Amino acid sequence: MEHAFVPVPGGAGKPYPPSRAGKPVFLTDDRGPVARRLARSLSDRGFSVVLNCLSEEPVPENCRKVRIDPLDQEGLEQLLRGLGPETCVLHPAPPPLRADVALADDKLWDRAFREGPLAALQTARAAGNALRGGSLVFLGDLHAEKPTGCAFLHSLGCAAVQMLCREAALDFAPKGISCHYVQRGVMESDLSNRNSRSNLYNEPQLQYPGRRLPEAEELAGLLSFLFSGEAALLNGADLRADGGMSLYYGEQETGKRPEGPADPEVPAPFLHGDPRRPSPKGRTALITGGGKGVGAGIARVFCAAGMRVCIGWNSSRELAEKTLAEIQAMGGEAFLYRADVTDRAQLEAMAAATAERYGGIDVLVNNAALQPNLFLHEYDEETFRRVWDINIGGYWRALQACLPYLRRSRSPRVVNLSSIHGKRPTLFDPGYAMTKGAIRMFTREAALELASSHITVNAVELGGCRIEGKTGGFPFKVRRLPEIERNPGHPLGGMCDPEDAGFLALYLAGEEASNITGAGIRLDAGSMLV
16 A cells, blocks of 8 residues: 655654544653653654653653553543544553562562553553554563563563563454554663673663664654554564664674683583482472472472472362372372462461471472463453462562572572463463463573572473362363364373473473573473464
8 A cells, every 4th residue: 555655743754654643642651761752752753642641750742641540440441532442552661670589579569560560451451441443552671581680570560561462462353453562672761770680781782783772762663653553464463673682692703713722521411320410309399389280290290209398288178188198108208388379478487397397498399370261351450469469479479488498409499380371372361371471581580680599490381281170160261263173282192281290390400400591491282383
């Protein structure tokens, strides 16, 4: 399709199709210079920009000012209905809150949750109810994929919202609403995030192929396209707008290698059956949600290998006692401990009891989770808060509780159970998928932060797994047309068993995996391939 392009006053000579002129854009958060400069630039390009002013900074002259609580879904809906059904919504990630995995407190955790994932969820629900044919763009950054080294709560939020975007794209497509996630690169205003754990903010301009930091205004062209209605085929896409920065590896060294001593011999790795090969026997693991399902399978595998296990449980004493009886029948050593993963004191008491009984903790397996299987329009703030508090908050609190003991271990390991839905949307449970995306980045941030303590942190990303049933007895609500089910959903012949997760977790907990950290390993019988 051809357009009669005309220049836009103040738009740095950028053309635009006239049909975009005057189209309303609601920018949900003005905190940070990138958001404010984008508001001005989009207005220069002909959009009618409404800016939600949460900061005390002056409002650009060409923007309309409003002030509304980002968690007020009804207020957001009312505003969007007033702007029109084809309004474009731009939701930027909030500024990072500097915090360490090991040292952050519950107050900071709650603030990051409210400003990040919860505000994004309320915005998405409001847009889904109010719009017909508009666009919803989440503006994040590279930390949806790459750890910060200094602000893990920001990474969790970006990854969770990335998954929300994918869920909303599927949910809202019948309404003609397109959803996109934009990962912007490092800009001048981000340089205060420089830290000793990551190289991302060390002379970042030299990591761009163009050897310069981009300006916020340069994103306006991409956003204009996404808001135009001409980007429907990009629905649900992650757009990495970083000028090639994330592709940078280093410049090739030229010239001959200088003369010098030969490389030292690398010692041969331990081989299977080698008497020097470290054994899991005598090591201690704490498993949250270990009384049933996947956690029980991991506990059985660990105990069969000679490990001692604390089986953390909360919702089903009967299944936990059954798991313990199975372990004891095969000569394994374990004990039960009831602890709610949303309660920091209970987790600390469980970790202390494990260390007192077995002399320490070598391995933490984070597994306890909740999956209510609610569609996006069925979620409310209370339910989402509970899912977040268990599925990702429980992992963080358990790690904090176990850290003093892990740091004293000769071979400390953390294994986080996650899901393929940390990458692929569920459609039937966006809140669950958001937490699994957050676990992906929690794993990477913790791996980076705890590397100096020689603690490895990895994730097992499960597909379908045969278990007794989910906590709360929630049913699955998968909608698939039978006409498309021509091939098996699991190319290897069926779903995984809990013991399959146990075998992979046992490997990640062992010495052979000492150089693997920050990884997510998919265990799904090939379901992601079809």
